Amino acid sequence: xxxxxxxxxxxxxxxxxxxxxxxxxxxxxxxxxxxxxxxxxxxxxxxxxxxxxxxxxxxxxxxxxxxxxxxxxxxxxxxxxxxxxxxxxxxxxxxxxxxxxxxxxxxxxxxxxxxxxxxxxxxxxxxxxxxxxxxxxxxxxxxxxxxxxxxxxxxxxxxxxxxxxxxxxxxxxxxxxxxxxxxxxxxxxxxxxxxxxxxxxxxxxxxxxxxxxxxxxxxxxxxxxxxxxxxxxxxxxxxxxxxxxxxxxxxxxxxxxxxxxxxxxxxxxxxxxxxxxxxxxxxxxxxxxxxxxxxxxxxxxxxxxxxxxxxxxxxxxxxxxxxxxxxxxxxxxxxxxxxxxxxxxxxxxxxxxxxxxxxxxxxxxxxxxxxxxxxxxxxxxxxxxxxxxxxxxxxxxxxxxxxxxxxxxxxxxxxxxxxxxxxxxxxxxxxxxxxxxxxxxxxxxxxxxxxxxxxxxxxxxxxxxxxxxxxxxx
Ligand code: NBP
Numbered sequence: 315x316x317x318x319x320x321x322x323x324x325x326x327x328x329x330x331x332x333x334x335x336x337x338x339x340x341x342x343x344x345x346x347x348x349x350x351x352x353x354x355x356x357x358x359x360x361x362x363x364x365x366x367x368x369x370x371x372x373x374x375x376x377x378x379x380x381x382x383x384x385x386x387x388x389x390x391x392x393x394x395x396x397x398x399x400x401x402x403x404x405x406x407x408x409x410x411x412x413x414x415x416x417x418x419x420x421x422x423x424x425x426x427x428x429x430x431x432x433x434x435x436x437x438x439x440x441x442x443x444x445x446x447x448x449x450x451x452x453x454x455x456x457x458x459x460x461x462x463x464x465x466x467x468x469x470x471x472x473x474x475x476x477x478x479x480x481x482x483x484x485x486x487x488x489x490x491x492x493x494x495x496x497x498x499x500x501x502x503x504x505x506x507x508x509x510x511x512x513x514x515x516x517x518x519x520x521x522x523x524x525x526x527x528x529x530x531x532x533x534x535x536x537x538x539x540x541x542x543x544x545x546x547x548x549x550x551x552x553x554x555x556x557x558x559x560x561x562x563x564x565x566x567x568x569x570x571x572x573x574x575x576x577x578x579x580x581x582x583x584x585x586x587x588x589x590x591x592x593x594x595x596x597x598x599x600x601x602x603x604x605x606x607x608x609x610x611x612x613x614x615x616x617x618x619x620x621x622x623x624x625x626x627x628x629x630x631x632x633x634x635x636x637x638x639x640x641x642x643x644x645x646x647x648x649x650x651x652x653x654x655x656x657x658x659x660x661x662x663x664x665x666x667x668x669x670x671x672x673x674x675x676x677x678x679x680x681x682x683x684x685x686x687x688x689x690x691x692x693x694x695x696x697x698x699x700x701x702x703x704x705x706x707x708x709x710x711x712x713x714x715x716x717x718x719x720x721x722x723x724x725x726x727x728x729x730x731x732x733x734x735x736x737x738x739x740x741x742x743x744x745x746x747x748x749x750x751x752x753x754x755x756x757x758x759x760x761x762x763x764x765x766x767x768x769x770x771x772x773x774x775x776x777x778x779x780x781x782x783x784x785x786x787x788x
Contacts (some may be wrong), residue, residue, distance in 0.1 A: 319345040319370055321473055323391060324401055325419075326353050326613075329445065330391030331361075333418070333477070337351040338365035340476040345370045347378040349392075386413040387470050394419040394578075402429060402440075411437035414466045418445045420580055423461075423502060425497030429469045430462055430494060439466035444491075444501020446483035446685035447479065455479030457685035458488035458678075459504070461497025475586045479684025482693055487680040492670040499587075500661060500677055506584030507657035508686050509577075511550055513601035513742040514649045518642045519554075521729070525736050526630060526638045534558035536639050545647045545717065547760040548689030575605040584660070593663045594752070595656040596648070596745035604741060623737035641729040644722035649746035651714060654687075654695060655676075656749065675700035718750065 318597055319342075323334045326348040334357075337344045348354045351373050372378035374458055374581040379386065386409060392401055398417055405415065415438065417426065419708060426442030433440040444459035445452065458478050465471040467490040491497040522528050540546045560567050581602040588595040595768040607614070630638070658674060660692040665672035678696045697703070698710035730747060733740045752758060769788040777784055 317343065318341040319381050320383060321387045321389065321470075322347065322378055323389040324348070324378075324405075325393075326357050327391070327393075328390075328449045329418070329452050329679065331357055333389065333391060333445070333456070334369060335361055336453050336455070336477050337473065338368035340473075341368070342473055342476075343368050343370065345372055345378055345381040345473045347372045347375060375404055375408060375549075379405070384410065384413075385469060386410070387473070388413070388415050389443075390415060390417045391419060394421050398425070398429070402433070406433060406436060406438060409438055412439065414439040414441060414469060416441040416443050416460065416470060417498075418443045418458075420501065420505070420578065421498050422446075422579075422583055423497075423499040426461070426498045427493035439463050441466055441470070442495050442498040444497050444504065446501065446504055446681075446687075451479065451684045451686075455487070455684045457504075457683060457688070459491050459497045459501045459680065459682050460488065461491040461493065461495060461499070464490055464493075478680075481679050481682040485679070487683045487685070489673070489676050489680055490516075491677065492665075492672050494668070494670070496665075496668075496670045496672060500672070502580045502583050502587075503657045503661050504681065504685065504687060505580035506588075506595070506601075506660070507653055508550075509581040509584075509601035509605070510597040510653040510656065510742060511548075511595070511650055511687060513604050514646060514653065514746065515550060515554060516604075517733075517740040517743050518646055520738050521642055521736075523637065523742065524738055526635050526731065528567060528635070530558045536642075539639070540643050540646060543643060543647060545691045545694075546643070546650060546689070548650075548691075549686060550689075551632045557787035558715065572611075574609040574611055576609075577602070577605050581605070584657075587664065588660050590661050591660070591667055593656075593660045595660055595743050596749050596751065597653050597656055600741045600745040611747075615624065625735060625737045627736060638729075638732075641725045641732075642750060645726040645743055647730045648718055648722055648726055649743055650689070650752075651718060652746040652749055654691070658695075658699070675702075764785055 321342060322345040323330055324347045326439060327348060334344055334346050346354060346357065354371040358369060370381060372381060388405065390398060390401055392398060398419060398421055402415065415433065421442060425444065430440045441462040445456045447456035455478055458474055460474065467638050474488050475486040478486040481487055482734055491500050493787060497708045498760050519533065522533055528536065534555045537558065540705065541551045541555065546749060557568055581598065585602055588598065661672060662674060675696050678692050678699060682692045694710045697706050698714060700707050726747065726757065730740065730743060767773040768775050768785055772784045772785055774785045
């Protein structure tokens with residue numbers, strides 16, 4: 315290769331391979347490197363032709379670095395954690411001042427800040443960039459959330475804007491999120507919202523399957539119906555309709571998948587920072603817990619014989635089935651709105667705490683395409699969060715409030731009673747309702763907790779009728 319590549323990428327597993335192909339397909343020359351050289355060779359063999367000669371494989375890091383135009387822009391898509399530090403340690407001595415490393419993996423935002431500080435002392439730029447959309451997104455257009463130096467962002471911007479998915483108006487689903495680790499932070503909260511929505515979808519499945527007695531093809535049709543609701547139409551519901559219909563060897567695969575849900579940490583990290591900053595995000599917490607209990611298979615198998623659910627299951631009628639489909643739709647619609655709300659509140663509070671000045675409307679806009687939590691509801695949410703058009707923001711906000719406060723809420727409450735009576739665990743749905751009900755009340759019962767704390771620990775309390783701190787000899 316005579317001319318140098320516009321960008322480089324390290325890590326040719328699912329995400330890296332697909333993102334590299336996407337970048338080449340958008341007309342950029344890209345050099346690639348993978349720790350295991352055979353993977354690089356196979357990748358170039360498989361996709362070199364499709365790229366029209368724009369993909370360039372390197373066997374050594376030295377060769378890789380030499381193939382890149384200045385300032386060098388290097389995307390890392392290696393396993394999060396120690397491998398990122400290992401790659402930085404190998405790359406940084408070979409780089410020149412002002413070169414840019416872009417970590418697109420799911421790194422913790424505090425690790426990103428540590429790496430930014432260490433590399434800044436060597437004159438190198440480090441951007442922590444969240445990427446969402448899985449392999450399809452990486453190949454055809456992901457949602458990208460870069461954070462770090464604005465000047466470095468401007469250097470990668472032309473490539474990233476071409477590679478990203480498009481929002482509802484056709485604009486790229488990428489912005490400079492903000493300073494420091496803010497890009498990885500926003501991606502982490504995105505994943506927290508993803509955990510919460512996936513859990514309420516799983517609970518909807520449980521209710522429909524075990525109370526409604528719907529078959530897999532019926533479930534597929536029901537979810538396809540939900541996907542016509544403008545607040546629910548989403549990537550996650552779309553794939554859910556496909557999952558229920560998928561057969562292998564004549565069997566529905568869903569019925570044979572173990573119910574132990576995996577997790578790689580971003581949900582847990584979201585709950586940790588929410589607790590650290592005192593942000594109420596119960597559905598994200600519960601979604602992480604639900605994955606934990608799902609993995610506790612042995613204990614559940616043992617306790618199933620001991621714990622008898624004292625319920626009398628009623629046979630569901632045809633009209634009851636129809637009603638159930640609507641009740642679940644209403645519950646899903648309102649709970650989904652509240653899942654996004656919990657994530658946005660966390661981003662907002664953190665932005666203030668760290669003085670990041672994050673643009674909430676722009677963040678939800680870049681989630682409109684490419685990413686796992688893309689949904690048509692994000693149109694209203696983006697508008698409601700955009701202070702630049704006050705009238706439109708107020709009208710979108712009122713529309714959301716009308717949905718939350720209307721009759722669908724009653725239907726959701728009835729569904730929760732039914733789930734409880736039927737012994738179906740729906741902790742994420744309850745958490746969403748608890749979130750709503752807690753903020754709907756100016757006074758909560760924690761006056762009792764304050765009294766108890768003062769009783770046993772002389773912690774003192776404040777009063778509603780006079781200023782100051784008080785203690786009672788109980
Ligand atoms: P993996 O997370 O499975 O990582 C595999 C890659 O890391 C391979 O290229 C491997 O090289 C390389 N690697 C490892 Br492991 N240790 C290394 C080391 N010490 N030095 C250099 N390279 C090393 O790949 P992925 O699923 O494509 O994900 C990449 C990143 O993107 C992760 O942070 C992930 O959390 C994030 N992400 C994934 C998705 C998704 O849908 N998969 C979505 C969004 C974000 P080798 O071939 O030599 O073993």
